[in-house]
Amino acid sequence: MEPNFQTSFIPKAPMVEKRAMPSRPTSLLTVISIFIFFAVIIASGGLYFYKGVLAKNITSMSAQLTLAKNSFEPDQITRLQVLDKRLRASENLLNGHISISPIFEALQALTMKTVRYTKFSYSFNDKGKVDVKMSGQAIGYRSIALQSDLFGTNKDIIDPVFSNLSLDDKGNVLFDLEFSVDQNFVNYKQMLSTESTTN
Numbered sequence: 001m002e003p004n005f006q007t008s009f010i011p012k013a014p015m016v017e018k019r020a021m022p023s024r025p026t027s028l029l030t031v032i033s034i035f036i037f038f039a040v041i042i043a044s045g046g047l048y049f050y051k052g053v054l055a056k057n058i059t060s061m062s063a064q065l066t067l068a069k070n071s072f073e074p075d076q077i078t079r080l081q082v083l084d085k086r087l088r089a090s091e092n093l094l095n096g097h098i099s100i101s102p103i104f105e106a107l108q109a110l111t112m113k114t115v116r117y118t119k120f121s122y123s124f125n126d127k128g129k130v131d132v133k134m135s136g137q138a139i140g141y142r143s144i145a146l147q148s149d150l151f152g153t154n155k156d157i158i159d160p161v162f163s164n165l166s167l168d169d170k171g172n173v174l175f176d177l178e179f180s181v182d183q184n185f186v187n188y189k190q191m192l193s194t195e196s197t198t199n
Contacts (some may be wrong), residue, residue, distance in 0.1 A: 043060050052158070069114050087152075096188050099121065099186055102156075103122070103130075103132060110154055114140070115138045115143055118135050118136055119136075120132070125170070129187055130185075131178070132181065133177070134177040134178075139195075144175055147162075148160060158180040158181060159180060160178070161178050161179065163178070166190070
């Protein structure tokens with residue numbers, strides 16, 4: 001038998017030629033804009049997740065703060081506030097407290113045996129000093145001159161002045177004495193700190 005051939009003149013494939021599309025070169029501007037686009041998308045996603053983490057942290061910390069606040073006893077806090085006010089008031093009193101004993105100690109160390117005092121008073125002036133006024137008796141004018149020289153050697157006694165010199169019926173010299181001392185010299189707190197450093 002003869003083989004059966006079917007011949008057809010109709011082509012099975014289209015006769016149109018396939019042309020390759022010429023590729024356009026990508027510009028640098030396109031590459032940069034694509035890079036920036038993806039960078040913005042990644043940064044936005046990162047910020048969104050970071051915002052969520054911050055919100056969780058704030059919630060956690062506020063819960064911890066509330067817990068810590070509730071752990072303190074309000075009565076204890078009130079008592080501590082009252083104690084703080086008392087301590088501040090006592091510190092102010094201590095800073096402003098004046099002790100005259102340093103003046104007496106200085107007088108005891110400087111006064112000669114031939115001089116004695118009969119009156120003592122003090123007042124505060126507006127220059128931050130303590131003015132001391134005294135009266136006394138001395139055996140002769142020479143004792144007063146020597147006593148004045150002794151007062152001049154002490155830096156704490158400022159401007160000692162003997163005045164109103166007169167003789168009594170026994171021949172003793174009566175006098176008035178005025179001098180000043182710095183307020184720090186008679187400050188109680190300063191005196192305590194000086195005593196603690198010397199001991």
